[in-house]
Amino acid sequence: MRHLIDSMDLSLEELEELFVLTRDIIENENKYRDVCKNKLMGTLFYEPSTRTRFSFEAAMLKLGGQIIGFSEVGSSSVSKGESIPDTIRTVGCYADLIVMRHPKEGAPKYASFKSEVPIINAGDGGHQHPTQTLTDLLTIREIKGKIEDQTIGLCGDLKFGRTVHSLIKSISRYKGIKFVLISPPELKIPQYIRKEVLIKNNIPFVEVETIEESIDSLDILYMTRVQKERFFNEADYLRLKDTYILDKAKLESAKQDLAILHPLPRVNEISPEVDDDPRAAYFKQAKYGMYIRMALIIKMMEAI
Amino acid sequence: MLYIDSISKGIVIDHITPGLGFRIFEYLKLDKSDFTVALIINAPSKKEGRKDVLKIENNIDLDLRVLGVIDPTVTVNIIRDEKIVEKIKISPPESVEDVMKCKNPRCVTSTEKGVIQKFSLLDKEELSYKCDYCDNIYNWEV
Numbered sequence: 493m494r495h496l497i498d499s500m501d502l503s504l505e506e507l508e509e510l511f512v513l514t515r516d517i518i519e520n521e522n523k524y525r526d527v528c529k530n531k532l533m534g535t536l537f538y539e540p541s542t543r544t545r546f547s548f549e550a551a552m553l554k555l556g557g558q559i560i561g562f563s564e565v566g567s568s569s570v571s572k573g574e575s576i577p578d579t580i581r582t583v584g585c586y587a588d589l590i591v592m593r594h595p596k597e598g599a600p601k602y603a604s605f606k607s608e609v610p611i612i613n614a615g616d617g618g619h620q621h622p623t624q625t626l627t628d629l630l631t632i633r634e635i636k637g638k639i640e641d642q643t644i645g646l647c648g649d650l651k652f653g654r655t656v657h658s659l660i661k662s663i664s665r666y667k668g669i670k671f672v673l674i675s676p677p678e679l680k681i682p683q684y685i686r687k688e689v690l691i692k693n694n695i696p697f698v699e700v701e702t703i704e705e706s707i708d709s710l711d712i713l714y715m716t717r718v719q720k721e722r723f724f725n726e727a728d729y730l731r732l733k734d735t736y737i738l739d740k741a742k743l744e745s746a747k748q749d750l751a752i753l754h755p756l757p758r759v760n761e762i763s764p765e766v767d768d769d770p771r772a773a774y775f776k777q778a779k780y781g782m783y784i785r786m787a788l789i790i791k792m793m794e795a796i
Numbered sequence: 797m798l799y800i801d802s803i804s805k806g807i808v809i810d811h812i813t814p815g816l817g818f819r820i821f822e823y824l825k826l827d828k829s830d831f832t833v834a835l836i837i838n839a840p841s842k843k844e845g846r847k848d849v850l851k852i853e854n855n856i857d858l859d860l861r862v863l864g865v866i867d868p869t870v871t872v873n874i875i876r877d878e879k880i881v882e883k884i885k886i887s888p889p890e891s892v893e894d895v896m897k898c899k900n901p902r903c904v905t906s907t908e909k910g911v912i913q914k915f916s917l918l919d920k921e922e923l924s925y926k927c928d929y930c931d932n933i934y935n936w937e938v
Contacts (some may be wrong), residue, residue, distance in 0.1 A: 576908055596904040598929025602911055617902045619930055684931040688918070724901075 494792060495604040495611045499622040499658035504665055506791075510626065511633055513787040514780075521554070524786065528557030531793055534587030535561030536579065537614070538570065538594040539721075543756055543778055544614050544623065548591050551785040560587060577606035584609045589793055595721070610792045618652030618722050624755050625658040626788060627781040632663075632712060634780065635751045635773055641668035643709055647736055648716035648761055651679040655755040656716060660685055664695045671697040672706045676735050678728070679718070703736060708745045713738070715754045715761050715774075739763040743771070753777055806831075807858065808873045808880075809850040814838055816867045817848025823862050823895065831855050862895050864888040868923065888923055891916050896925065896934060903930035 496502065502510070517524055533552045537545050540563070549559050560583070562568040570579060576594075580603045583590055590607065592600045593614040600613035615621040633639050644663070650656050650673055660681070663669055671690070673681060680699065681690075690697050700706050707713065715738055723729040737760055738752070754762060754774040766772050812820060817835050826833045832853040841847040852858070856874055863870055863886045874882040892915050898905045905911045905927070914928035925934050 575910070576904070577910075594904070595902075596907060597900065597902045597931075598904040598927070599908070601929055602904050602908065616904075617930075619902075682931075683933050684926060687933070688926075722902075 493608075493610055495600075495607075495613075496622055496788070496792065497601045497604055497611065497613045498620055499625040499662040501622065502626075502662075507626070507629060507662075510784065510787045510791065511630055513790065514630055514783045517786050518783050524555055524790070526556040527790060528552060528555035528793060531555075531557040531589070532587045533557055533559050533561075533789065534583040534590040534609075535559055535563070535614075536568075536583065536590060536592045536594075537561065537563045538565050538592075538599075539615070540564070541593055541614070543781060544593065544621075545591075547778070547782040548612075548614065548623075548785050548789075550782050551789055554782075555786055555789060557789070561591075576603050580607045580611070589789065612788070612792065615654055617654065618657075618719070619654050620658045621654040621755070622658050622662075623785060623788065624655045624781070625662045626784045627777060628655070628659050628714070628753060628755070629663065630780045630784045631753060631773060631777040632751065635776075636711070636749075639663065640666045642711040643670045643672065644712045644714060645672040645674055645703075645706060645710040646714045646716070647674040647703060647738075649679045649718045649722070649732075650675040650681045650716070652719055652722035653716045656714070657682070657685055659714065661689050664689055664693055669695060671695065672710060673697055673699045674701070674703055674706065674736070675699070676701060676732055678732060703738065703742050704745075707742060707750075708747070710746065710750055712751050712753060713746070715752065715758070717754075717757065717759050717761055734760050736761050737763060738766055740765050740769070743769065746771070802878060803832075803851055803853045803875055804878045805856070806851065806853040806875050807856055807860075808875060809852075809860075809863070810847070810871045810873060811841070811844065812848035812850065812870050813867050814844075814846045814848055817850060820848075820850060820863065820866055820870075823866060824858055824860075826850075826852065829855065860884065860886065861889040862892065865892055865895055865923075865925070888917055888920055891928075892925070898927040898930060898932060899934070900927065900930050900932040903927060903932065905929055 591612045591614050597617035597619035604611045718733045750771045751773045834851040836849040838846050872884040873880045915925040918924045918926045
């Protein structure tokens with residue numbers, strides 16, 4: 493039984509299989525509409541979500557499957573103090589696959605030790621978000637035609653940004669990847685990403701504090717939100733929340749084929765005036781998120 | 797001067813960094829042992845000035861891997877017939893369970909009851925360990 497807990501759980505070959513399957517789903521959606529008939533997916537969202545939960549649920553429904561679960565802990569026995577293993581074992585009695593989001597880092601991994609059905613990590617605190625990485629990699633592949641040889645600017649909250657951590661780990665395995673890490677000093681990438689991924693694998697990276705000083709060198713600009721829910725101290729959040737705002741003026745010196753990505757939701761970090769720029773790819777990215785999750789569900793349920 | 801008798805069979809953990817003897821005593825759960833144990837604190841040492849020493853009589857089947865995390869500089873002597881028959885070199889274990897506690901308040905181990913604390917060795921030289929759940933990195937300090 494396979495779980496998807498970390499973005500490194502899938503090899504490059506497995507990723508390629510998923511991308512090829514996703515392309516076929518996009519082109520021949522009807523072919524896949526019953527492949528998960530009589531299958532049930534449990535969605536356990538201990539933390540709010542729009543895109544991830546909806547895209548998982550939409551993906552399962554489009555494959556002919558059904559869904560049970562909760563979107564807030566208040567409507568489940570978790571609010572009565574039920575432990576993760578007890579919840580997982582119970583849902584595992586009914587569901588064939590469990591999708592889990594949790595505010596605590598490592599919670600889906602702990603759940604996977606106790607589960608008799610596959611677990612997909614749909615985001616754990618400020619740690620990892622492997623299915624967002626699948627979405628990001630697919631978006632890059634679809635827009636750029638390849639994932640290799642890209643200079644990627646990651647901007648905003650690189651400390652608590654779980655999508656950033658998962659993406660750096662996974663995309664570092666492709667050749668010719670360079671990173672420009674744009675953040676205030678307080679929100680730099682965690683030590684384990686710096687040491688274990690970037691330094692250990694000799695991946696070129698620079699750390700800067702403004703978008704302007706590096707935007708002309710980027711093939712991809714990955715914007716992130718400074719996440720209020722990750723701060724214990726609101727004053728720190730208020731001080732840092734609007735550090736970066738991408739607008740038309742900042743994009744003037746950017747490459748014509750730059751792809752602007754964002755895992756969404758955004759607050760102020762991308763001005764709405766950028767939405768009409770052909771380089772803005774974040775809503776396209778949200779749609780790819782559903783298709784790649786369809787492919788992932790098929791693979792994890794061994795439905796074809 | 798305080799004298800502690802030599803032992804005829806057992807383990808002597810020598811050259812413990814002063815102050816860590818009691819920690820090792822606790823982690824090896826020697827307070828629950830039914831054999832003779834002597835914990836010597838701040839003994840004079842030619843090499844280090846001061847050291848802690850643990851003498852454990854009869855029992856030579858203790859799991860000593862934890863020493864590699866708490867104090868890898870110790871020397872472990874196995875005693876039989878009042879002679880040192882083996883010196884064990886302590887090296888940091890590849891993984892440890894329930895020795896250290898993850899201090900990341902965002903880690904699942906901080907709130908979920910009954911989770912076994914697990915760490916994996918990251919760097920032998922720096923003696924750094926990584927929490928298996930949240931990936932936070934720690935040095936040997938327990």
